Amino acid sequence: MVSPVFDWHALAPDLILAGTILVVLVAGLVLPEREAWQTSRIASIGALGALIPIATLAADGTNREMFGGAYVVDNYALAMKAFFLVVAYVTILLSVDHIGEGDYYQGEFYFLLLTSVLGMSAMASARDLITIFVALETISIPSYVLATYRKADRRSNEAGIKYYLMGVLSSAVMLYGMSLIFGVTGSTKLREITSYVVANGTSALIAVAMFMTLVGFAFKVSAVPFHFWAPDAYEGAPTPVTAFLSVASKGGGMVALLNVVFFGFYAQGRGPGAWWPVLWGMAALSMTLGNLGALKQTNIVRMLAYSSVAHGGFMLVPFAAAGIAGARGDLVVADSSFAAVVVYLFIYGAMNLGAFAVVIAVARRTGSGDISSYSGLFQTSPALAVMMTGFLASLAGIPFLGGWYAKFVMFKSALEAGTAWAVGLAVIAALNSVIAFFYYAGVIREMWFREPAAEDRSEIQVPPPLAAAIGLTCAAVVVVGVYPQLVARVGELVTRIGS
């Protein structure tokens, strides 16, 4: 037996993260209660430190493969790892005061957070069904615990249990699908699955297997009709965790979906024709039902939860477009669709984290998540109101804020595919972006058009870490909106190497 070759440089980001996790865990045990906040500092240093080998790997530029192609470090993997680490860092910034001031265990919190991020980082490199499954569970299990982190709150517990049970169920379905794929193709490596399909064509069994696998991922990205857990879990969890779930966990699921669909099932356009209608349907339903659900929410976190379901739907549009074009042998669309999902995820991450940062800041004063508690924010805290308006407008896709470019690349991939089905999906997406503004405008209306309700009209004090998070995300949203070439370039670099 030949022992596998380790490329330490390629593994460095994940190893640094793993090391940090252990240090945080030990520090959480050792440090006295009032020093427990130090764990957040260790965690953020670790998250940023892991970016260093990513930078050196990017500068090096070669694609590295390990374990027979099961673990790949290419531009795409690096870009996604960097994204998850930055999201982790911003989440820590959101959490420091919230978790520190609340009745929470701090050390364990950052331990769980980083473990989930480690799963995401591994997911970015995973090109093998087993690796993908392990990475996905590494993402999910800490997430279940984090979702119930408000121990004393029964709603939080209920939401967490719901999240857990549905998560386990979907994992089981997905695993069954994967086992069928292995049974037919004789391999768990995505590349070999592709070669098998290209050589032997598809069968009903493969189609069923792929369908079951997709259903599992649909749960992770909270696509309709597998989204029921999301609003409850989002509302029940501590708000920084909600921000993390809606951006990072969803991102992890999307990356898994990207890997499986584009490196495996797509099979140079020869994969079973059945999977794109599934994604088409999930995209259309997620956009529409997510938005309609958001319309009637009075709690801002629930509203953002439904909005994130809708955004998940927008992110599924390029998948459907790639499938439609692939069915007629057009592989160019697959490349641009792949990049479109990545770009959408980056921009969505910045604007959604920003919105949650403001939600956390406002809740420090009002202690409430009611949209009506935002009334008159422009008069009491103009800076926060302007920022929130920017994030919401960006989520709605209004230029010159970043969100427009995310929507744009999504539309572009659909129209590039060009068939009636693809254009129809684009029209549904266009109508949905109008509906979406309706509920974002509800918050904007409270902030700008109404008088402050509370007696206390002094400006809300934002602690420095939270202010830094708002500043970072806001800068990202504006810069990307004005000069989208920055993320567009990343989108161009992430090609489907190895497919």
Place this chain on the structure above:
Amino acid sequence: MDWFDSWGLTLVVFLPVVGMAALLFVPRRNEMALKAVALVTTLVTLGVTVGVLAAFDYGRTRELQLDVNRTWIDVIHSNYHVGVDGIGLPLLVLSAFITVLCVVYSWNHWPDPYNPKAFLALILLLETGMNGTFVAQDLILFFIFFEIVLLPMFFMIGVWGGPNREYASLKFFLFTLFGSALMLLGFLALYFKVDVDSAATGIQHSFDIVALSNAAGAGTVHGTQMLIFGGLFLGFAIKVPMFPFHTWLPDAHTEAPTVGSVLLAAILLKLGTYGFVRIALPVLPEAAKAWAPWIGLLSVIGIIYGALACLAQTDMKRLIAFSSVAHMGFVMLGISTMTSFGINAAIFGMVAHGLITGMLFFVAGSMQHTFHTRELSRLGGLLLQAPKMGWILGFCAMASLGLPGLAGFWGEFPAILSAFSPGNGLSEVTFRTFMVVAAIGTVLAAGYLLWMLQRVAFGTVKEEFEGADIHDVSMAEWIAWTPLLLLIAILGVYPNLLFKITDGAVVQMTEAMTKAIGG
């Protein structure tokens, strides 16, 4: 002046944003400094626009001048391409000019809730969007600027508007967003379907408006062209607004603060008509021809419907808003004929409507400021209490109904006349019918405007305002209004001032369309 050729338009577009950024650093309490920053910014922007006027070569109005084409979003082949020709120049100047007057007017007319800092910042952001739209020569750039104007106007109506402001602002936003979302799909479809270089192998994609106009829909089948035009039509027609997409306009105008109404009427509506002239027609002439009779039909319905609606209004601002629907109907009728005559008239109509209706909204705003009502039934005898304002109102009403010798005439009359012989083989019978209906519309226009004038300015002062302390036109108002009144008169007497600029570009565009449809 080489640097000016490459930087002039960029300055015109982005100086207002720089001013807005500067405003944010001025403390809220220092109102004088806030006003000064805003005024200087808009004045400098106007100054640079005058510089553009001076640098413009009037012998080559058909070509894009002060043309800048730099890479912007390389990945999607979208460039920062700005330039002006005879079609864009008058509207750019109008935009820079009206904004200055709005800031001047704001000097001592602050709507509630008083917050000069935010209000001025929004005006400046709006100006960037407006100026940018008129110079953008790339579809994506155009889209960005076209959308940037939405948020400032949304806030202007929603924060500083009347009692029903929340409804009106959201309606304005959703209508426009709906149109522009489909318009963006149309832009993308143009990118993927139209072949801008038929000599090269494969389809050559581009977002460049000039390249797409030269291609004139090459390589795209008729059915697809019709659909794409439909998307563009919705985007622009809602903005104009054409009947039956106009319902947001009366609400928005009625609720908006004075300056908001002026900017909305004078500039924002023109973004729609300008879009038809700049993009929809030249890029897809074949589809435009097929759509033209329907556009013409909706235009004349708008003319008659707008006029009849005016006759039923009891609110002065709402009346002026509906008159905008009718006036934009004339503009769209001129465009739908696809003749150089009609499109020249349309551009003149845009500028004239901007000056006249902008002025009418100023007067209506000042009336509300002094009388605290816009109810026509409560007003009366303005000529007795504030004779100067009364005469100005009379002057604008005359200009608006198309009295020869004032600017309004040159927008309306040639537009009607152009329907007599539409271009590109469009049905003469259809368009001559439109012509007759539009002519009836001018009679109705005279009716509602004179009726409004009679109720507001003539007669005796109503009991409730007898002995009230009514101020006539103030200094800030004189400064803001005199240039508008002068221009209305000058363009009325010497319309060639404008036609000379537009004609070259319009003729070139219509010839290209005829060639594309014929060949």
